[in-house]
Amino acid sequence: MSNAVDRTPDVASPSSEAEMAEYIADRRDASTPLQVIGGGTRLITSNSGGGAQRLSTRSLNGVVTYEPGALTLVVRTGTAIEEIEKLLAGEGQALAFEPMDHRSLMGTSGSPTIGGVVACNVSGPRRTLVGACRDHLLGVRFIDGRGRIVKNGGRVMKNVTGLDLSKLLCGSYGTLGVLTEVALKTLPVAETEQTLAFKNISLNEASRMFASALSTPFEVSGAAFVSGSAWLRIEGFSRQVAYRRERLLNMFRQSEIEVEDVTASRRLWRDLRDLRHFAGSDLPVWRILVKPTDAPMVASALEALGGSVSLDWGGGLIWYAGEASSADIRRASHPGQALLVRRGTASDFKVFPRESESVSRLSCALRKTFDPAGILNPGLMDS
Amino acid sequence: MSTITMPPPDARILARAPQIIARLEAVLPDGTVIWDPEETRAYECDALTAYSCAPLAVVLPRTTEEVATALRICHQERVPVVPRGAGTSLAGGALPTADSIVISTIRLRDVLEVDTTNRFIRVQTGVTNLAVSAELEADGFFYAPDPSSQLACTIAGNIAMNSGGAHCLKYGVTTNNLMGMRMVLTSGEIVDIGGPVLGASGLDLLGLLCGSEGQLAIVTEATLKIVPKPEGARPMLIGFDSAEVAGECVARIIRSGLLPVAIEYMDDVCLRAVEAFAKAGYPKCAALLIVEVEGSEDEISSQIEAIRSIAVELSPVEFRSSRNADESLAIWKGRKAAFGAMGRLGDYLCLDGTVPVSQLPYTLKRIGELSKEYGLEVANVFHAGDGNMHPLILFNANAPGELERAEQFGADILRLCVDVGGCLSGEHGVGIEKRDLMTKQYSPTDMAIQMEIKDIFDPAWLLNPAKVFPLETSRCHREEAKKR
Numbered sequence: 019m020s021n022a023v024d025r026t027p028d029v030a031s032p033s034s035e036a037e038m039a040e041y042i043a044d045r046r047d048a049s050t051p052l053q054v055i056g057g058g059t060r061l062i063t064s065n066s067g068g069g070a071q072r073l074s075t076r077s078l079n080g081v082v083t084y085e086p087g088a089l090t091l092v093v094r095t096g097t098a099i100e101e102i103e104k105l106l107a108g109e110g111q112a113l114a115f116e117p118m119d120h121r122s123l124m125g126t127s128g129s130p131t132i133g134g135v136v137a138c139n140v141s142g143p144r145r146t147l148v149g150a151c152r153d154h155l156l157g158v159r160f161i162d163g164r165g166r167i168v169k170n171g172g173r174v175m176k177n178v179t180g181l182d183l184s185k186l187l188c189g190s191y192g193t194l195g196v197l198t199e200v201a202l203k204t205l206p207v208a209e210t211e212q213t214l215a216f217k218n219i220s221l222n223e224a225s226r227m228f229a230s231a232l233s234t235p236f237e238v239s240g241a242a243f244v245s246g247s248a249w250l251r252i253e254g255f256s257r258q259v260a261y262r263r264e265r266l267l268n269m270f271r272q273s274e275i276e277v278e279d280v281t282a283s284r285r286l287w288r289d290l291r292d293l294r295h296f297a298g299s300d301l302p303v304w305r306i307l308v309k310p311t312d313a314p315m316v317a318s319a320l321e322a323l324g325g326s327v328s329l330d331w332g333g334g335l336i337w338y339a340g341e342a343s344s345a346d347i348r349r350a351s352h353p354g355q356a357l358l359v360r361r362g363t364a365s366d367f368k369v370f371p372r373e374s375e376s377v378s379r380l381s382c383a384l385r386k387t388f389d390p391a392g393i394l395n396p397g398l399m400d401s
Numbered sequence: 402m403s404t405i406t407m408p409p410p411d412a413r414i415l416a417r418a419p420q421i422i423a424r425l426e427a428v429l430p431d432g433t434v435i436w437d438p439e440e441t442r443a444y445e446c447d448a449l450t451a452y453s454c455a456p457l458a459v460v461l462p463r464t465t466e467e468v469a470t471a472l473r474i475c476h477q478e479r480v481p482v483v484p485r486g487a488g489t490s491l492a493g494g495a496l497p498t499a500d501s502i503v504i505s506t507i508r509l510r511d512v513l514e515v516d517t518t519n520r521f522i523r524v525q526t527g528v529t530n531l532a533v534s535a536e537l538e539a540d541g542f543f544y545a546p547d548p549s550s551q552l553a554c555t556i557a558g559n560i561a562m563n564s565g566g567a568h569c570l571k572y573g574v575t576t577n578n579l580m581g582m583r584m585v586l587t588s589g590e591i592v593d594i595g596g597p598v599l600g601a602s603g604l605d606l607l608g609l610l611c612g613s614e615g616q617l618a619i620v621t622e623a624t625l626k627i628v629p630k631p632e633g634a635r636p637m638l639i640g641f642d643s644a645e646v647a648g649e650c651v652a653r654i655i656r657s658g659l660l661p662v663a664i665e666y667m668d669d670v671c672l673r674a675v676e677a678f679a680k681a682g683y684p685k686c687a688a689l690l691i692v693e694v695e696g697s698e699d700e701i702s703s704q705i706e707a708i709r710s711i712a713v714e715l716s717p718v719e720f721r722s723s724r725n726a727d728e729s730l731a732i733w734k735g736r737k738a739a740f741g742a743m744g745r746l747g748d749y750l751c752l753d754g755t756v757p758v759s760q761l762p763y764t765l766k767r768i769g770e771l772s773k774e775y776g777l778e779v780a781n782v783f784h785a786g787d788g789n790m791h792p793l794i795l796f797n798a799n800a801p802g803e804l805e806r807a808e809q810f811g812a813d814i815l816r817l818c819v820d821v822g823g824c825l826s827g828e829h830g831v832g833i834e835k836r837d838l839m840t841k842q843y844s845p846t847d848m849a850i851q852m853e854i855k856d857i858f859d860p861a862w863l864l865n866p867a868k869v870f871p872l873e874t875s876r877c878h879r880e881e882a883k884k885r
Binding site: 085141150188234335378399401 | 517518519520541542562563565569570573574576577590592593594596597598599600601602603604606607608609611612613616617629630631632652653655656657658659696697699700703755757758759784787788822823824825826827828829830831835839842843844846847848849850851853854855856857858869
């Protein structure tokens with residue numbers, strides 16, 4: 019897999035929605051497969067995806083509207099995450115679903131875009147409390163595989179007008195359409211945060227601790243485990259954080275806990291979000307969604323294959339880095355679902371887990387409706 | 402009687418009614434199929450009572466398999482099917498046609514699994530919204546979406562309409578709290594999507610199904626996210642002498658970084674009706690906000706103080722925070738009684754447009770002007786924190802032409818919502834009520850792709866006929882469907 023795609027000259031990047039639509043309609047007529055990318059930093063290709071023309075949204079950039087008082091941001095999809103974060107920070111706001119920056123994990127360079135985040139439904143550690151990217155998405159504009167410009171949803175917090183295609187497009191990895199504009203909910207950044215760092219804790223103990231902590235009313239906004247350490251994040255106004263910290267420390271008074279202050283806490287969660295602990299290697303990395311109480315069982319089955327695991331989302335998300343075969347990993351993950359995030363050396367692995375026959379038939383029919391010629395990231399979501 | 406038309410019933414189906422009913426009765430348990438006109442009349446409308454039409458028959462299944470059996474027969478017979486929960490839709494989402502069979506989820510009442518460790522509950526979808534939270538009460542959890550009709554409305558209806566409620570400002574609407582479902586396609590095929598995990602690993606079919614208004618499938622089971630109950634919650638009242646200033650107050654609270662669980666708004670017309678009805682002791686003012694915050698005692702008082710200082714800068718007529726449980730109840734009493742109180746004044750249409758919060762003051766002003774033009778009074782009571790407005794247009798259904806005038810006025814308000822950057826429906830759904838306005842919000846292509854999705858799930862276009870898509874817009878698809 020090539021990682022250095024961002025500025026290569028063979029990437030087409032139309033600079034308006036109309037040009038993008040025309041470009042896709044032409045490719046539809048010629049049945050030319052396209053590999054749809056934003057900044058190309060999260061790139062995962064289908065196992066047979068070579069030879070496709072790369073199409074990037076990176077030239078569709080800029081903020082359309084930002085209304086801090088209405089907590090809404092409308093932005094073109096090629097806009098850099100960094101630019102958005104800077105703009106929002108100026109108003110004390112952020113994207114609460116804290117999308118992961120894949121660059122260190124994937125060894126890519128370039129500029130992650132909001133379009134890539136939405137297309138892959140990239141959602142960070144705050145998932146358990148505030149939901150995923152798709153829960154913050156208010157509306158989309160996109161171009162389907164026929165070159166039609168479509169809008170859905172809007173820029174208001176509540177909208178049940180017609181079918182919700184925004185959710186469908188979010189996490190469709192560019193297989194249903196090329197997103198050109200997205201409307202997102204923004205939220206105020208908490209005044210402060212602290213993290214309880216549990217030392218010398220096993221994965222099983224951490225899993226039980228997460229279940230207790232996430233059942234409290236203290237709005238724990240991060241619950242992760244990496245090699246013998248576990249962390250709980252609490253956020254809010256300073257008095258609130260102090261109160262919640264004391265209550266949680268009291269709950270877990272048998273454990274060895276250190277408290278990380280706001281600066282250390284912010285750095286820590288950024289590193290956990292970006293999977294720094296799996297950076298700098300070429301091992302395949304998998305993302306496995308499980309029922310949290312299944313995490314210990316699945317994690318130990320995965321560890322038995324060699325490689326290492328970490329937990330996020332209170333155990334609802336297992337990350338696995340290792341060389342085991344795709345079949346072994348999917349078997350060990352059961353009843354959880356394994357998704358390949360970094361291909362590394364595993365050139366022939368399928369990215370997505372197998373779906374039930376019914377779901378697979380519906381999904382294929384949807385892809386065929388949106389993209390009858392099968393030109394958008396062909397094969398990527400096949401299971 | 403009205404301005405919204407429904408397609409004429411299919412004479413061939415009407416003629417075959419006895420055979421169709423006999424087929425259903427032959428395979429479903431006794432008492433599951435209702436066809437006596439005296440009994441089917443109870444299903445002739447939902448909460449949009451201006452429209453009614455008794456169905457051919459009503460099926461009341463107790464299991465997913467019975468739903469599948471009924472759907473399979475209806476599909477073979479090419480009979481339209483109207484899915485129904487408790488029938489509390491304000492948009493006509495459960496309005497039958499004379500040639501349709503209503504399949505109600507009301508007897509699917511089992512709680513299947515409560516798992517507080519993994520924070521979910523799995524229920525059959527005929528369970529009412531409030532019963533879900535009641536099931537969790539002892540464990541210290543609740544189910545967050547809380548539509549006003551929560552005592553009666555079912556989870557099936559909540560999923561169909563992607564229902565919200567007063568507390569969704571903090572906790573989100575149904576789609577944000579739904580983890581999995583079992584659904585039945587018109588073919589009778591049973592399909593499971595999602596489950597007690599955080600997110601889909603393929604296409605987000607769950608997100609597509611939620612809010613699809615019974616156009617794609619009948620949902621019989623749901624896995625719902627549950628949330629730990631806060632330590633406490635307390636509301637406060639803030640009265641202002643102008644709608645604009647109240648709107649400004651809402652925007653400033655949201656900007657401040659405080660995240661109240663609810664910000665509700667009532668105008669003077671509504672306040673007068675509520676006072677006469679519920680005697681909640683509200684101050685006399687042009688616009689009243691009810692703001693609720695959550696947390697420990699200390700967290701609550703510090704949030705109340707922060708909101709007080711924001712409000713005081715805007716010179717409120719009154720600021721009153723609850724000091725105990727009784728006062729909290731009193732503050733919510735009037736808001737919860739608002740729709741009932743308005744009903745005492747006469748007939749009303751309840752609208753549901755959403756606007757960007759920044760556009761609230763302008764939209765309210767413009768609604769006031771339209772009210773004068775149409776000569777019909779409007780009361781405003783709504784979820785201000787997320788801009789989801791509920792203008793209630795008061796009219797007299799017995800006065801000739803007044804319903805039509807009220808509907809036209811309503812349509813103007815919804816167009817206004819779209820014009821200022823909002824949408825036709827925030828939480829009630831399109832149903833028949835807003836069906837013909839869809840062209841205002843969506844282009845032909847925007848709607849075409851939605852109808853192509855319906856083609857996949859419901860190739861014969863039997864589910865919930867003549868809803869959501871304007872008849873003219875859907876004509877092609879419906880005619881093609883007849884050939885399948």
